[in-house]
Amino acid sequence: MSISDAIYRPFETLIRPLDIPYRPLPSKGPVTVLLHFISMFRGVLIAMALSSMAIEAINLTIVWGLSVIVDGVTQQGASAFLQSEWQLLAFLGFLIFPAMPIASFLVNTFNSHTLGVGMPAAIQWQGHKAVERQDLGFFQDLFAGQVASRLQQVASAVQQQIVAAFQSIPRFLLQMVGSVILLTSLSWQLALPVVIWITLNVLLAVKMAPIFAERARSTAKQRSLVAGAITDLYTNMQMIKQFAAEDSEAGGIRRIIQKAMQTQHREQRIYRTSELTVVALNMALWLAMLSIGFSGLVNGFLTVGEFVGAVYILNRLSGHTFTFLQMGQQIFQAIGTIKDAMPVMTTPPTITDRPDATSLTVSHGEIRFENVLFSYKGGKPVIDNLSLAVRPGEKVGLVGLSGGGKTTLANLLLRFYDIKDGAILIDGQDIRTVTQESLRRAIGVIAQDVALLHRSVGDNIRYGRPEATQDEIEEVAKMASADAFIADLADGEGRKGYDAFVGDRGIKLSGGQRQRVAIARVLLKNAPILVLDEATSALDSESEAAIQERLNLVMEGKTVIAIAHRLSTIARMDRIVVLDHGRIVEEGRPEELVEQNGLFARLWKRQTGGFIPEEINEPLPKSPAT
Numbered sequence: 001m002s003i004s005d006a007i008y009r010p011f012e013t014l015i016r017p018l019d020i021p022y023r024p025l026p027s028k029g030p031v032t033v034l035l036h037f038i039s040m041f042r043g044v045l046i047a048m049a050l051s052s053m054a055i056e057a058i059n060l061t062i063v064w065g066l067s068v069i070v071d072g073v074t075q076q077g078a079s080a081f082l083q084s085e086w087q088l089l090a091f092l093g094f095l096i097f098p099a100m101p102i103a104s105f106l107v108n109t110f111n112s113h114t115l116g117v118g119m120p121a122a123i124q125w126q127g128h129k130a131v132e133r134q135d136l137g138f139f140q141d142l143f144a145g146q147v148a149s150r151l152q153q154v155a156s157a158v159q160q161q162i163v164a165a166f167q168s169i170p171r172f173l174l175q176m177v178g179s180v181i182l183l184t185s186l187s188w189q190l191a192l193p194v195v196i197w198i199t200l201n202v203l204l205a206v207k208m209a210p211i212f213a214e215r216a217r218s219t220a221k222q223r224s225l226v227a228g229a230i231t232d233l234y235t236n237m238q239m240i241k242q243f244a245a246e247d248s249e250a251g252g253i254r255r256i257i258q259k260a261m262q263t264q265h266r267e268q269r270i271y272r273t274s275e276l277t278v279v280a281l282n283m284a285l286w287l288a289m290l291s292i293g294f295s296g297l298v299n300g301f302l303t304v305g306e307f308v309g310a311v312y313i314l315n316r317l318s319g320h321t322f323t324f325l326q327m328g329q330q331i332f333q334a335i336g337t338i339k340d341a342m343p344v345m346t347t348p349p350t351i352t353d354r355p356d357a358t359s360l361t362v363s364h365g366e367i368r369f370e371n372v373l374f375s376y377k378g379g380k381p382v383i384d385n386l387s388l389a390v391r392p393g394e395k396v397g398l399v400g401l402s403g404g405g406k407t408t409l410a411n412l413l414l415r416f417y418d419i420k421d422g423a424i425l426i427d428g429q430d431i432r433t434v435t436q437e438s439l440r441r442a443i444g445v446i447a448q449d450v451a452l453l454h455r456s457v458g459d460n461i462r463y464g465r466p467e468a469t470q471d472e473i474e475e476v477a478k479m480a481s482a483d484a485f486i487a488d489l490a491d492g493e494g495r496k497g498y499d500a501f502v503g504d505r506g507i508k509l510s511g512g513q514r515q516r517v518a519i520a521r522v523l524l525k526n527a528p529i530l531v532l533d534e535a536t537s538a539l540d541s542e543s544e545a546a547i548q549e550r551l552n553l554v555m556e557g558k559t560v561i562a563i564a565h566r567l568s569t570i571a572r573m574d575r576i577v578v579l580d581h582g583r584i585v586e587e588g589r590p591e592e593l594v595e596q597n598g599l600f601a602r603l604w605k606r607q608t609g610g611f612i613p614e615e616i617n618e619p620l621p622k623s624p625a626t
């Protein structure tokens, strides 16, 4: 171990931020959030506050010592004073060195190494754990970038301000009290203006605090709006360019930045006004103290040593009020930032596991929707008293007009939202009584808009089963006919094949390639239930045939609910359920429904131009488990 390791490692490992267990954040106001994080680090914070108070105590003692030395030397002469008071001089020497550098090192290193690094990491981690628990609806109401920026702002603001507060407030209070005591011991006439000055400063702080808080909050809100809007823009850059909307979007961003600047100016005005008041109060104190000091010297109620001591104390006090005021501003900025971020960090998730939630066990794969009623926040019913039983291994196709509730129904099965009434059961187990994790592990999803993470294509496939080996990944890629294009992949960083990155949301892959990766991922997951939200966009017929073939492979032996748009998929379903306004309006085998001449037949004819293709009249593949 190097010397540097020996000195700094203990400070660096005093807190292990990522090992602190997650505790839900209190939602009763920003101060409770601050206290929550303070309690997480209280040991180090107290140690830092004590070291910082030690620095102040040393300073005050040195000031007192100086006034004693000045008076002693003027009265007794230097050598007599040295002889009689050498212990005092030695003690002052010890305070100057090594006590002062040690205390100062402790404060700075707790500050930079233990808290400066550990605290934002802990706050960001705890914040992330809080956000991650939120249900899908929460993310739909917010810009992702805004959430991320709020977390980051909170992490740095809270850390800086808590640390500054613990470093400065106890020290400042000690300095105030110590200064008043010391000054009183020198002369009460000198202490009096200081007491008045402190009272005026406290009144000022009480008056300004709510204004600071309100303005700081507006600024934080505007700042996170800017970050959110910019992230939203960058994420949708392709669409923006398609519409050549860069200029009009830039106009929007410009307006948001302009608004953010206005709120910042408003915030800064109040700070400068209060600083001006503090400077005026400081100068008035100086004037009063110097007048009293000179009159004390003239009238003999003060010695030169006492006068020097008083001037030194005054210098420190007035200098520190300024720092203290700035710290007050920063603390209110932090409180504003927390207030703005509170909804993100403290909203309790609405979809939670029951305390007695069990793990879902899928033995057959039967799904039952029983009188399900659902509406989105404040809206009218999207799923209206719907009952549907899907037999084990059955493949049900959901068909209907756009907005009929197909995607919603699939999302309810995954418990992305909780239903208002009725029940959804898988093999007899109500999905609200099992853990969300076990539920979602049992369901494979191929969504319409295949989402891939900006990682290697191999890692994206591995998402289906993180512990899968490279061989298994290659095997499913082959089954999904993805192996050929993956072999040819290369990214800008020189990574090739399975190691090549796919771009944000998989942007560097074609729609068909993304779908193949999604199929491989679900093949690897091998869940007993499959939800398939078919892309409406037509792939070319060759790709469609290839994908269809792969999908058959994924669907084999599984209970399937497919939001079906393509004729080829519909034809492969055991049963079609036609949804309209959240209700089942028709149900049956596709060929039966065509004959019924209802909504399905209408949709069908519209899609085929009145032509009923051969495949619907062909015998349909038998469902394995029915």
Ligand SMILES: Nc1ncnc2c1ncn2[C@@H]1O[C@H](COP(=O)(O)OP(=O)(O)OP(=O)(O)O)[C@@H](O)[C@H]1O
Residues within 6 Å of the ligand: 140, 376, 377, 379, 382, 400, 401, 402, 403, 404, 405, 406, 407, 408, 409
């Ligand atoms: N997150 C949401 N918040 C509020 N309303 C929503 C949300 N998602 C969907 N809706 C509404 O619920 C209704 C059903 O939508 P859903 O997406 O389930 O229909 P769909 O049948 O899948 O349509 P499509 O075929 O066009 O995908 C629509 O009126 C839609 O506006």
